[in-house]
Amino acid sequence: MTSSLTIPISTSHGEYFIKLTTIDPLMVVSKDDLSLFANCTIYDILLACKHRDVDVDMEAMTSISTELQRILNVNPNIILYFFCDFDGKTITIRQRDEQIPPQEFRSRLFSLLFDRAVNKGNRNKFINRKYVVNIGEDGDAYIHLIFPEHLTRHADLLASTIESQSK
């Protein structure tokens, strides 16, 4: 059973939403490994701005990273999963380097958010693991897992299980 939580963030330039949706561990690990995830929750993160023509400015970056920091601090046993969207229409051109694809820009932005959150008193506590997967003519896909250091084994298992299930 999945559950979700949507957190609205208002800044002077626009409204942003962070949506967290739980991922059933059974979707990604075998029953044999399920007990390891008894006290661990995996969340799929979605980030979106209500108005598509609004830039992600410093105020928004600060607000979003502060919220991420709060989520990580309140929930010590969570793994955050973030798939970087390929859509270039929701990022204004002046906002990003045209030489890099939208999904890579989002990956850099997400890592920046992570660093800002981590650098606010959580240094050396959380790991930002980025998977770059070439999917052919569409280029590279960017997937992030953010987790506290003590859940490294869980994150390793997720990745290895997905790889083995894909064969």
Place this chain on the structure above:
Amino acid sequence: MKTMSYNQVELFSTPSAPVVELVKKLRRRKEQGLALLRKEMEQA
């Protein structure tokens, strides 16, 4: 002294076909999730 990197990167430059299919499936899931979130935002 800790040597662990807190920003880690794993590259799959030549992934197997099933891994590519899985990632494409995750991409569709993301797009569907964002479409749903945008509807929720319009109603909020």
